[in-house]
Amino acid sequence: KVRVTRLVLDPYLLKFFNKRKTYFAHDPLQQCVVGDIVLLKALPERRSKHVKHELAEIVFKVGNVIDPITGKPCAGTRFLENLSDSENLTEADTTYLSEKLQELKVCSTDK
Structure with missing residues (x-):
């Protein structure tokens, strides 16, 4: 149905x-x-x-939400894995992501 x-x-x-x-x-x-x-x-x-x-x-699938900018799985406004812990992320990737997050006015709650 x-x-x-x-x-x-x-x-x-x-x-x-x-x-x-x-x-x-x-x-x-x-x-x-x-x-x-x-x-x-x-x-x-x-x-x-x-x-x-x-x-x-x-x-x-229900509950399988992927962030369009990072391609990482997320639940609500939080990522399911911490972006800074990812070993495949280069310095250029982190710079790009931080610029995108600032552009979208999203701040990190992990401190």
Whole structure:
């Protein structure tokens, strides 16, 4: 069961509102959990009365958040591993990261 939320324009108010639609999809390996963001593919013919789609790809697993700047896993506003402890980080990388963090006005809470 997959719920899709779309933004629909109200012609009178000229404001967008969420409109939800539920699709039933076949997950052959049963690899999805509640909260995953997935990509569905329409089946050439129905699998059953309600199942018209199948799971094509899991785009994002729930709870698996990667910081787009550093590529490191994070939980909320904290990194799961300390950036300064990383042995693969060069001096140029740390300078670049500190500049990006200052640009985004993010300060370190590890002191």
